[in-house]
Amino acid sequence: xxxxxxxxxxxxxxxxxxxxxxxxxxxxxxxxxxxxxxxxxxxxxxxxxxxxxxxxxxxxxxxxxxxxxxxxxxxxxxxxxxxxxxxxxxxxxxxxxxxxxxxxxxxxxxxxxxxxxxxxxxxxxxxxxxxxxxxxxxxxxxxxxxxxxxxx
Numbered sequence: 685x686x687x688x689x690x691x692x693x694x695x696x697x698x699x700x701x702x703x704x705x706x707x708x709x710x711x712x713x714x715x716x717x718x719x720x721x722x723x724x725x726x727x728x729x730x731x732x733x734x735x736x737x738x739x740x741x742x743x744x745x746x747x748x749x750x751x752x753x754x755x756x757x758x759x760x761x762x763x764x765x766x767x768x769x770x771x772x773x774x775x776x777x778x779x780x781x782x783x784x785x786x787x788x789x790x791x792x793x794x795x796x797x798x799x800x801x802x803x804x805x806x807x808x809x810x811x812x813x814x815x816x817x818x819x820x821x822x823x824x825x826x827x828x829x830x831x832x833x834x835x836x
Contacts, residue, residue, distance in 0.1 A: 707813035709794050711760065711787040714779035719758065719787055721813075727757035727835045728808040729827075730795050735803040737761050741782070742824035743805075743831065749783045755835035760787045762795035809834075 706728060707721040721728070729752075731737040740759050744751060752759060761779075763771055771790075779786045789795045800806035801820060805827055809817035821827040 705813045706797070706808060706810050706815050711789055711794060714776050714782070714786045714788065719785070721758070723813045724756055725758060725810055725813070727755060727831075728810060729757065729759045730762065730798060730800040730806040730808065731759070732762045732795055732800045732806075733765070733802045736800075736805045737786075739805050739821060739824045739827060743821075743827040744782075744784050745824075747783065751831075752784050755831065757831070757835050758787055759784060760789050760794055762789045762792050762800070764790060764792035764795075 707723060707725060710718050710720040712718055729740060731740055740761075763775065766775060776788065787794075798806060798808060798815070799818070803822065805821045807819040807821060807827075807830065808815050809819070819830070821830065
């Protein structure tokens with residue numbers, strides 16, 4: 685009986701985590717500028733590792749500055765597992781050359797709220813701050829097409 689109750693509590697907690705608000709958090713970008721997610725946010729892209737980040741980079745290659753913002757989208761890079769020295773000396777300075785904003789999740793405060801997988805990009809479709817759909821991309825071309833088609 686106790687194990688059944690524990691299972692129920694954990695199941696409800698897991699559902700609340702995915703279905704809960706996806707807004708209200710603040711992260712710094714690669715220029716140390718804060719971004720706070722609000723109800724206008726429609727798409728959140730999450731990369732849990734370098735492979736996912738490379739997919740986003742390839743998908744956004746050649747796109748103008750402001751491309752994600754025009755689609756009410758943000759890119760969250762979970763860099764919590766990256767050694768601090770590597771992050772501060774190499775990775776973040778390299779990101780400053782990108783034409784898009786990278787929100788740096790240094791402590792996995794945002795990425796851990798959602799079921800984001802390694803070696804892929806997780807696309808969270810939002811409405812009024814709530815997750816209404818989740819998609820996974822392991823192809824830069826497919827991600828680029830989805831951004832063109834579905835993030836308007």
